[in-house]
Amino acid sequence: MNILIIYAHPNCKSFNNAILKQVESSIPSTHKIKTIDLYKENFDPVLKFDEENKRRDLAKSPETCKYRDMIKEADKLIFIFPIWWSGMPAILKGFIDRVFVSGFAYSYKKIGLEGHLKGKSAWIITTMDAPAIVVPLFNDYGKVLKNQILKPCGITPAKLTSLATVESSSQEKRESLLKKISQIASNI
Template sequence: MNHLIVYAHPNPESFNYAILNTTVASLEEQGHHVVVRDLYKLNFNPILSGQDFETFQKGETPADIKAEQEYITNADVVTFIYPIWWTGLPAVLKGYVDRVFAYGYAYAYGEDGTMQRLLSGKKGFMINTHGTPKEVYDEIGMTQSLKQTSDTGIFEFVGIEPVGHLLFGGVPQVDDAARKEMLVEVQQTVKELF
C-alpha cells in the first residue's frame, strides 16, 4: 500500500517525532511504501489567500497545493500525526486542510445539491498527543469531540474512511517507560490496521 503521512510538529526531538519514526518503521517493515510530508520542514504556507481563491475560480490550482494533492491522490492511506494544541490542529495543519482539501478536489456538490466525497476509497488514520491527562479528556467528552471533528469533520467529509485514531494524553508529565509503552501501542496498531 502507498501511505502518505502528514506530520506537523516543529521540534525534531519531540515525542511526536518518535511516533512518526515508529509509524514509518512499522509500515516499511511490512513492505508498505511511505511518503512523509513534514509541514514545518517544508515551510508549508498555511494561509488560504484571496489569490488562492482567484486561482481556483480560474479553474487552476496553485503549484504548492497541486503538489500536495498529488501526494494524496497517490496514497491508499492518509495518516495525520500531530499534537493537540488548544483542542485542535496546529495552525500549519489546519491551513494544509484548508488549502489542500479544496472544493473540486476533495469534495463538491452535484447539480442536485448532493455532496460528492471525492477522496472515497482511501483510508485515514490519526495519531495525536496532548498535555492534558487522558482521563480528564475522556471524562469531559473532549476525546470524543476530537475524534468527531477530525475523523468525521475532515476525513469522512471528503470520503476518506477513518480506520483508527490514537490519542495519547499527559505526554509531558509521564515518564520514559510510559512513552515507550505508547510507542509499542503505535507499532501494534499500525501492524493490526495495515
C-alpha cells in the same frame, strides 16, 4: 499499499517525532511510504482570497499541486500531530484549508457534500497534555478531523489513536505508548 504520512510538529526531538519514527519503521516494507513534514517543508498555511487567488481555483493551485498528487496516490493517510489549545497546529489546519478543497477532495451536492477521495482510509494519531479522563469533555480535534473533514471527503474508515497526559508521562509510559503505536503500524 501507498501510505502518506502528514506530520505536524516543529520540534525534531519531540515525542511526536518519536511517534513518526516509530510509525515509519514499523510499517511493513511491502508498503510504500511518503512523509510530508509540514514544518520542515515550511508549508505556507495562509489561505488567500483576492483578485489573483479565487476560491473556485484552489483545486488548480500550483503551490499545492504536489500535495494533491500525493493524496491521490495514497491508499492510506496517517496524520500525526499534537492537540494544542483544543485544536490541531495551525500549519495542519492551513494544509487542510489549502489542499482538501472543493473540486479536489469534495464537491457540493444539493444537500451536503460528495466526497472525491473514496477508497482511502486514515489513521489519526494525536498527543495531548490533558488527562485521558477529560478528553471526551473537550472538542478533540482528532475526532473533528475524522468526522468533519475526512469522512465528508470520502475517506473511511479512519482510526483515531489519542495519547493523553504526554507532557508529564514517564519514560516508561512513553516507551509503552510507542510500543502500542508500533503494534498498530506493523498490522497495516
